Amino acid sequence: MTHCLDATGLVQVHGQATVAVLGMPNTGKSTLFSQLTAAHAHIGNWPGLTVDLMQAELTLEGRNVQLVDLPGIYDLRGHSEDEAVVRRFLESTPVDLVVIILNASQIDRQLRLALQVRQLGLPALLLLNMADEARRFGVAIDIEELERRLALPVLLISAKYRQGLAQARQAINRELAASEPGTGLGVRDLEARLAAADADRAAAMETILDAAVTFPAQWRDALTRRLDRWLLHPLLGLPIFFLVMALMFQAIYALGVPMQEALVGLIENLSLNVLTPALASWPSFARGFIVDGVVLGIGTVSAFLPVIFLFFLAMGVVEDSGYLSRAAFLMDAFMERLGLDGRSFVLSLMGFGCNVPAILGTRVMRSSGLRLLSMLIIPFSLCSARLNVFLFMASVFFSPRQGALVIFGLYLLSFAAAILTALLFKGRFASEEALVLELPPYRLPTVLQVLRRAWAEVRHFWFWARRYIIFGVVAIWLLNNLPLGVAPASAASLSGRLGELLQPVLAPIGINPRLTVALVFGFIAKEIVLGGLAVIYGQSASHGALGHALASEVSWVQAVSFMLFTLLYTPCLSTVAVIRTESKRLGFTLFSVFWSLVLAWLVSFCFYQLAALLGWR
Amino acid sequence: MEPGLGHRLEALGIKPGQQVKVLRRGWWSGPIHLRVGMTELMLRRVDAARVEVLAGDPSPVNP
Numbered sequence: 001m002t003h004c005l006d007a008t009g010l011v012q013v014h015g016q017a018t019v020a021v022l023g024m025p026n027t028g029k030s031t032l033f034s035q036l037t038a039a040h041a042h043i044g045n046w047p048g049l050t051v052d053l054m055q056a057e058l059t060l061e062g063r064n065v066q067l068v069d070l071p072g073i074y075d076l077r078g079h080s081e082d083e084a085v086v087r088r089f090l091e092s093t094p095v096d097l098v099v100i101i102l103n104a105s106q107i108d109r110q111l112r113l114a115l116q117v118r119q120l121g122l123p124a125l126l127l128l129n130m131a132d133e134a135r136r137f138g139v140a141i142d143i144e145e146l147e148r149r150l151a152l153p154v155l156l157i158s159a160k161y162r163q164g165l166a167q168a169r170q171a172i173n174r175e176l177a178a179s180e181p182g183t184g185l186g187v188r189d190l191e192a193r194l195a196a197a198d199a200d201r202a203a204a205m206e207t208i209l210d211a212a213v214t215f216p217a218q219w220r221d222a223l224t225r226r227l228d229r230w231l232l233h234p235l236l237g238l239p240i241f242f243l244v245m246a247l248m249f250q251a252i253y254a255l256g257v258p259m260q261e262a263l264v265g266l267i268e269n270l271s272l273n274v275l276t277p278a279l280a281s282w283p284s285f286a287r288g289f290i291v292d293g294v295v296l297g298i299g300t301v302s303a304f305l306p307v308i309f310l311f312f313l314a315m316g317v318v319e320d321s322g323y324l325s326r327a328a329f330l331m332d333a334f335m336e337r338l339g340l341d342g343r344s345f346v347l348s349l350m351g352f353g354c355n356v357p358a359i360l361g362t363r364v365m366r367s368s369g370l371r372l373l374s375m376l377i378i379p380f381s382l383c384s385a386r387l388n389v390f391l392f393m394a395s396v397f398f399s400p401r402q403g404a405l406v407i408f409g410l411y412l413l414s415f416a417a418a419i420l421t422a423l424l425f426k427g428r429f430a431s432e433e434a435l436v437l438e439l440p441p442y443r444l445p446t447v448l449q450v451l452r453r454a455w456a457e458v459r460h461f462w463f464w465a466r467r468y469i470i471f472g473v474v475a476i477w478l479l480n481n482l483p484l485g486v487a488p489a490s491a492a493s494l495s496g497r498l499g500e501l502l503q504p505v506l507a508p509i510g511i512n513p514r515l516t517v518a519l520v521f522g523f524i525a526k527e528i529v530l531g532g533l534a535v536i537y538g539q540s541a542s543h544g545a546l547g548h549a550l551a552s553e554v555s556w557v558q559a560v561s562f563m564l565f566t567l568l569y570t571p572c573l574s575t576v577a578v579i580r581t582e583s584k585r586l587g588f589t590l591f592s593v594f595w596s597l598v599l600a601w602l603v604s605f606c607f608y609q610l611a612a613l614l615g616w617r
Numbered sequence: 618m619e620p621g622l623g624h625r626l627e628a629l630g631i632k633p634g635q636q637v638k639v640l641r642r643g644w645w646s647g648p649i650h651l652r653v654g655m656t657e658l659m660l661r662r663v664d665a666a667r668v669e670v671l672a673g674d675p676s677p678v679n680p
Binding site: 024074075077078079080105106107108109112113137139202215219224228232234235237238325328329330332333334336341342366434435436437438439440441 | 621622624625626627628629630632640641643644645646647648650652653654655656657658659660661663664
């Protein structure tokens with residue numbers, strides 16, 4: 001293949017240079033990428049690659065450049081999936097320039113990646129990031145000497161503090177000017193060439209480091225040392241971690257819930273005072289469709305965006321500070337006994353935001369048993385979409401104090417389900433994978449960095465959610481109002497019949513026909529459940545209208561059973577889809593869906609029947 | 618040794634002749650916390666057992 005025909009059907013433009021950004025994990029590569037591209041990046045498909053790469057088209061001083069963000073890797077000869085992806089990319093795509101980004105203070109080991117690129121003969125440029133940290137830790141780098149020895153342009157930058165970015169842009173442009181774009185070929189015999197150069201590389205690295213870099217005689221990061229003494233304490237480490245998480249969730253709800261209520265009120269007002277009068281002349285079927293279907297459904301769900309934004313904001317701070325890798329250290333002993341490792345724990349925590357990126361994150365694992373077992377437990381993480389439903393139901397059926405307990409209990413159950421699943425199936429998905437993880441120094445994330453990421457996550461969430469919600473609420477509204485002329489959501493409507501059809505299975509767990517419809521559509525996405533309930537009951541979630549309607553026909557025991565089922569069964573179609581593409585196994589995907597449904601039904605059944613025995617309902 | 622572990626260790630700085638300092642051991646036979654050059658790592662004990670080390674001076678690397 002001489003010209004890339006990517007999956008979007010666009011032929012790579014002539015005269016457009018392809019620049020690949022390559023670096024180790026934890027070097028600030030993504031920060032640099034988003035600053036170079038000013039957030040214009042989009043997901044691109046590349047021929048021959050099973051994964052999507054972020055890319056952006058930009059103009060650098062009049063030159064058209066396509067910038068591609070390669071996954072962070074340790075080693076071009078490594079065995080992880082990401083490392084294989086980078087190899088396949090370099091073999092199949094003609095690259096005009098490789099921008100290598102390394103952590104300046106860890107140049108003692110990271111230089112290896114630059115040498116590997118050099119040995120492949122690829123045109124390259126080396127950016128040493130986190131210059132501020134290197135200075136603080138007493139690592140002094142003689143840039144000119146390094147350039148001379150590597151025969152590469154080298155720049156010291158700090159992407160986080162936006163230092164040296166202009167120079168980096170100029171350097172990229174200068175390097176591209178020296179070559180004709182689009183003339184290169186993919187690298188041939190990549191692995192063989194690297195293997196042959198292995199012995200030389202170690203010696204070369206030592207010589208270069210001796211000549212160009214001075215390391216401190218003593219380790220200077222006293223802050224990290226002091227913090228770790230407490231945060232990784234053998235007895236106090238875990239209690240401190242869970243306390244921090246509990247406080248974080250408390251803060252999110254304390255700030256987020258009032259914002260959410262204000263937003264619901266606003267949307268309600270707009271719908272009642274602006275939209276309804278504006279559509280007064282429309283036929284009632286169409287008006288009902290817009291006001292009680294689309295607007296009601298979307299409005300109910302969009303009100304939860306503030307909580308989700310705050311959640312991603314807090315997770316971003318925890319992750320960027322370096323504390324999340326400490327969580328992996330603290331939890332690894334426990335996770336090892338479940339057949340998992342510290343990374344699975346961190347990914348499950350990320351899953352509390354959204355399961356989809358957490359499942360994508362399992363790519364860092366090399367052992368397929370470990371990956372599959374992690375993919376099996378992540379869907380039990382109580383994601384933000386499910387949280388919407390629980391926050392609402394808890395506020396309807398319980399006092400604020402009880403409600404907080406119910407939510408807390410659901411979080412515990414979410415962990416318990418994951419642990420049970422791992423224990424039951426660890427024999428089937430055995431793994432021998434070694435665990436070696438970096439524990440980066442503690443860092444203070446910048447406000448801009450964290451805000452930008454949280455914003456990107458919310459946009460991403462909304463992008464996915466909107467499609468499903470619109471489809472879902474429209475479908476539910478139609479099921480409720482067809483055949484024409486039927487009383488909405490009555491037993492004669494399509495949804496009534498669907499609910500009745502499933503009663504033999506769902507009545508024993510206390511789910512009535514109307515709740516059944518919400519659950520059926522919740523299979524597509526949990527974002528639909530609440531919007532769906534609003535449409536089913538024809539009430540807005542504000543001013544307690546939907547709450548009253550629900551509480552008048554559903555007991556609190558039924559409500560809890562509904563929440564238990566919602567927590568445990570398949571999170572959403574996107575999670576199923578991503579499990580399918582990442583595991584590449586249909587059988588495993590079906591098993592994952594089947595197991596979560598079985599577990600959900602069993603737990604709800606036990607709860608509901610026990611409550612009946614105790615005479616609670 | 619698992620294929621690739623040697624490569625991964627080397628990429629993280631653990632190579633023949635390299636000085637390594639153990640900072641702490643995790644609870645319940647958890648992983649060990651190491652300092653290698655300018656990098657800190659966690660490594661499971663089973664995997665660490667596969668790396669041959671010689672006892673050295675109490676390291677001057679750490680204040």
